Amino acid sequence: xxxxxxxxxxxxxxxxxxxxxxxxxxxxxxxxxxxxxxxxxxxxxxxxxxxxxxxxxxxxxxxxxxxxxxxxxxxxxxxxxxxxxxxxxxxxxxxxxxxxxxxxxxxxxxxxxxxxxxxxxxxxxxxxxxxxxxxxxxxxxxxxxxxxxxxxxxxxxxxxx
Numbered sequence: 001x002x003x004x005x006x007x008x009x010x011x012x013x014x015x016x017x018x019x020x021x022x023x024x025x026x027x028x029x030x031x032x033x034x035x036x037x038x039x040x041x042x043x044x045x046x047x048x049x050x051x052x053x054x055x056x057x058x059x060x061x062x063x064x065x066x067x068x069x070x071x072x073x074x075x076x077x078x079x080x081x082x083x084x085x086x087x088x089x090x091x092x093x094x095x096x097x098x099x100x101x102x103x104x105x106x107x108x109x110x111x112x113x114x115x116x117x118x119x120x121x122x123x124x125x126x127x128x129x130x131x132x133x134x135x136x137x138x139x140x141x142x143x144x145x146x147x148x149x150x151x152x153x154x155x156x157x158x159x160x161x
């Protein structure tokens with residue numbers, strides 16, 4: 001009966017250990033996914049900001065070209081070029097507005113902190129995970145000690161059989 005009880009204790013300890021390890025592994029995967037998602041969102045935000053800056057520069061360049069053309073005497077070629085530039089400007093302004101809207105939507109949709117805060121929150125999360133890992137390691141060592149104690153108690157009994 002003692003051997004059966006010890007076997008049950010060992011099985012229960014093994015089950016607790018497997019549950020703890022599974023929980024730890026799931027926590028690591030969840031954290032990794034969250035960090036990857038935050039990095040992806042940050043990259044998207046940076047790319048959109050760069051595109052908005054490029055469009056603003058192009059828009060300024062077109063305004064300067066239009067001002068230069070306005071100062072020249074009109075000719076058929078210049079009129080055609082001006083029409084082309086105005087069409088390009090309208091297209092760029094439309095793209096600029098679209099990008100600005102997407103950028104604003106991305107900022108609103110983003111629930112994670114700014115890139116600096118992402119690093120800070122990632123560090124805090126890593127510290128929390130390290131603490132959890134240390135606690136689980138301590139629990140693992142305690143379970144191991146209990147198992148070793150149970151095995152040590154069973155060894156003399158097994159020798160008598």
